[in-house]
Amino acid sequence: MANEIKNVSGTGIPLLLDDIDTDRIIPARYLRCVTFDGLGEHAFEDDRQQDPNHPFDKEQFQGASVLIAGRNFGCGSSREHAPQSLMRWGLNAVVAESFAEIFFGNCCSLGIAAVTAGRDDLQKLADAVTTDPTVTVTVDLESLTVTAGDIQVSVQMPDSAREALVTGEWDYLGQLLSAADAVTEHASGVPYLNGFHA
Amino acid sequence: MSHLQTPAASPVPLPKTRIWRTNPTFFTHILMSDRRNLFNKVWDLHSVRTLPNGQTQLFIGLHLIHEVTSPQAFEILRERNLKVACPQQTIATVDHIVPTSDQSRPFQDLLAEQMMSAIEANCREFGVTLLDIDDGRQGIVHVVGPEQGLTQPGMTIVCGDSHTSTHGAFGSIAIGIGTSNVAQVLATQTMFLNRPKVRRVVVNGDLAPGIYAKDVILYIIQQLGVQGGVGYAYEYAGTTFDAMSMEERMTVCNMSIEGGARCGYINPDRKTVDYLRGRPSSPEGEEFDRAAEWWLSLASADDAEFDDEVVFNAADIEPTVTWGITPAQSVGISQALPRVAECDPGEQTLIGEALEFMGLEEGQAVQGTSIDVAFIGSCTNSRISDLREAARIVEGHTVSDSVKAIVVPGSQLVREQAMQEGLHEVFEAAGFEWRAAGCSMCLAMNPDKLQGREVCASSSNRNFKGRQGSPTGRTLLMSPAMVAAAAVKGEVTDIREFAAATV
The missing domain is CATH 3.30.499.10 (Aconitase, domain 3)
Structure with a gap:
């Protein structure tokens, strides 16, 4: 299928910090919009203003496709604007120690490969892209590995999410619509839709 | 405060209509010896099908929407020429961008005004009831749902907002979702989810004067961490929660997500039933009695099974x-x-x-x-x-x-x-x-x-x-x-x- 995502390949960008919340990824004032257009340039806006060394401002990391992140990445608000801003900045994959659930689900909806790795392996990847920002980082969803130059680490991803990307079946709306008849039949058995009649 | 909107003379009645009327057999799902916890009972009731990859297509009973996370979702519906599948199960209000002093229209912030216009137009076009700022019932979506009696035990409730967990205070499965999910639920009244594990978070004992529900949930998060709840729904149980009012329970469930749990709930009891009696969207008369019986039957039994349990003592909690x-x-x-x-x-x-x-x-x-x-x-x-x-x-x-x-x-x-x-x-x-x-x-x-x-x-x-x-x-x-x-x-x-x- 055209939407198959078996791997993501490109340069990497390190941001190996923990508990990065979605307010930091995209501050709320940029949610005052009716489309997701233009969110890419505001990714990590406030962090960048306060940190002259923020990786998202470093020239060597511009154009990166793979983010190396820490524990509980994307916690907080459900705003899909967060992964949208990362995607529009140019990222197609995030390798983190762990993800907040709503953020992870939003990545799945957008076809962003969100995989987890151990802390030591993340440090190796972060070191590799810091040392050589031009090194190609490949997130392979079939072998569940991430490769950066000489380094290869194994990563994890829930089967349902991995299969959806690899088979290209991450148009969840289409799949949900295909069961419309079953939904109607099922709803007939839900008590609060039936006057609570036994 | 002269710039506040005046409530409409006769507000639009909220839906009570039941849209499917066949012959359900739901009481047979819930046997006396059922050791499933409330979460799993409600999940099973709403499971339309399970995919080979383990994901459940879950029917959603109540979809709350607001101005920030819905405009792009309605746009997806337009692009694909889809309708809102169940407008009767969908309620909108405005909260995030609403000014709290000068509310005269157009808003001074033109981006906010644009979002207001978008949700007003979308709700008109797709037939969704909107509790707008001139309605008299507008407010923060997680305050409005319970207040109107829209939030009820045994429901699955979603909203494009992480604090949707608030509604778990009534013994519902209530979770925050992203905008793509909002589009999916608008179009199909369902979404795919992986069934989480369920952790019973027990707190026993009386809260001393000056210690509030907020302190209890801040303490739980402090003890379990901001990602302690990832992969779990939290059942809050124990005498401390039993003694809480419905509003206090909402405060606790509201912050489940801050502890990493997408969903947190409290078993329905007499307080839940009493809170719901007489609310605009609550059932009435004999239907209410049947509802109350069903709601109370959903509570996890004393011997219900959980994937994990932690126990705290209310006496250890300070402001x-x-x-x-x-x-x-x-x-x-x-x-x-x-x-x-x-x-x-x-x-x-x-x-x-x-x-x-x-x-x-x-x-x-x-x-x-x-x-x-x-x-x-x-x-x-x-x-x-x-x-x-x-x-x-x-x-x-x-x-x-x-x-x-x-x-x-x-x-x-x-x-x-x-x-x-x-x-x-x-x-x-x-x-x-x-x-x-x-x-x-x-x-x-x-x-x-x-x-x-x-x-x-x-x-x-x-x-x-x-x-x-x-x-x-x-x-x-x-x-x-x-x-x-x-x-x-x-x-x-x-x-x-x-x-x-x-x-």
């Missing part, structure tokens, strides 16, 4: 205040901030970052920390019981000269009730500003924002960097009573001493 940049970075009011070297090595970087951002010293007391702003509001703590308690604390006192203090009721109906009780006069006499309903300074998508490095004592739910609208603004989360005391003293204060000194 709790966050000092850092995650909701788990908190201490009891009598305790000192951590010393970096004494912390777990994996936490030291984050703790150092938090101390630096907050401008606080390791090992210092949290009590006595100066504040610039006091905010009472948000989906966590803006209900009538919150306002009554805060008013009781400030009555006869004056807000410190150095503090800007605002009270933002959670809904137009909460505001009306508070004004009938004269609470606004108590707040205004003390020097608080009395505002209109909305999310206000919890996330500052509206004119209410911190400036520069201001420190805010806040009854809201998140203390993330920049959360309250200034990139360098600082937030201290606490109960509304503690915010009220801090407003008067100009610094973080132990409510127990404050109240004792003013008896």
Whole structure:
């Protein structure tokens, strides 16, 4: 299928910090919009203003496709604007120690490969892209590995999410619509839709 | 406040219509010997099908929408020429961007006005009931749902907002979703989810005076961490929650997501039933009696099975205040901030970052920390019981000269009730500003924002960097009573001493 995502390949960008919340990824004032257009340039806006060394401002990391992140990445608000801003900045994959659930689900909806790795392996990847920002980082969803130059680490991803990307079946709306008849039949058995009649 | 919208003369009735009328057999699902916990009973009832990859297509009973996370979802429907599958199970209101002082239209913020126009047009076009700012029932979506009786036990409830977990207070499965999911639920009234594990979080014992539901949930998050709940739904059980009012239970469930749990709930009991009796969208007459019987039957039995259980003692909980940049970075009011070297090595970087951002010293007391702003509001703590308690604390006192203090009721109906009780006069006499309903300074998508490095004592739910609208603004989360005391003293204060000194 055209939407198959078996791997993501490109340069990497390190941001190996923990508990990065979605307010930091995209501050709320940029949610005052009716489309997701233009969110890419505001990714990590406030962090960048306060940190002259923020990786998202470093020239060597511009154009990166793979983010190396820490524990509980994307916690907080459900705003899909967060992964949208990362995607529009140019990222197609995030390798983190762990993800907040709503953020992870939003990545799945957008076809962003969100995989987890151990802390030591993340440090190796972060070191590799810091040392050589031009090194190609490949997130392979079939072998569940991430490769950066000489380094290869194994990563994890829930089967349902991995299969959806690899088979290209991450148009969840289409799949949900295909069961419309079953939904109607099922709803007939839900008590609060039936006057609570036994 | 002359610029507030006037409520419509005759508000549109909220849906009570039941759209499917075949012959259900649901009582056979729930046998006397059922050892499933409430979460799994409700999940099973709503499971349309399970995919080979293990995901469940879950039927959604109530879809709440608001202006921030819905416009792109409606656009997806337009692009694919789809309708809203169940407009009767979909209710909209506006909260995040709504100004709490001047609400005259068009809003001064043209981007906010554009979002208002979008949800108004979308709801008209797709046939969704909108509780707009001229309706009289508008408010924070997680205040409005329960208030209107839309939120009921045994439902699956979603909203494009992470604090949807609030509705779990009624014994429902309530989860926050992203905008793509909003589109899916609009178009199909279903979405795919992986069934989480269920952890029973038990707290037993009476809460001493000055200890509130907010302190209980801040304590749980402090103990279990901000990602302790990832992969779990939390069932809050034990005598502490049994004794809580429905509004207190909403405060607890609201912050489940801050502990990483997408969903948190409390088993329905007589208080739940009593709360729902007579609400606009509640069933009536014999139907209510049947509903109540079903609701109570959903509660996890004493021998119900859980994937995990943790037990806390209410006596260990103090008035709790966050000092850092995650909701788990908190201490009891009598305790000192951590010393970096004494912390777990994996936490030291984050703790150092938090101390630096907050401008606080390791090992210092949290009590006595100066504040610039006091905010009472948000989906966590803006209900009538919150306002009554805060008013009781400030009555006869004056807000410190150095503090800007605002009270933002959670809904137009909460505001009306508070004004009938004269609470606004108590707040205004003390020097608080009395505002209109909305999310206000919890996330500052509206004119209410911190400036520069201001420190805010806040009854809201998140203390993330920049959360309250200034990139360098600082937030201290606490109960509304503690915010009220801090407003008067100009610094973080132990409510127990404050109240004792003013008896």
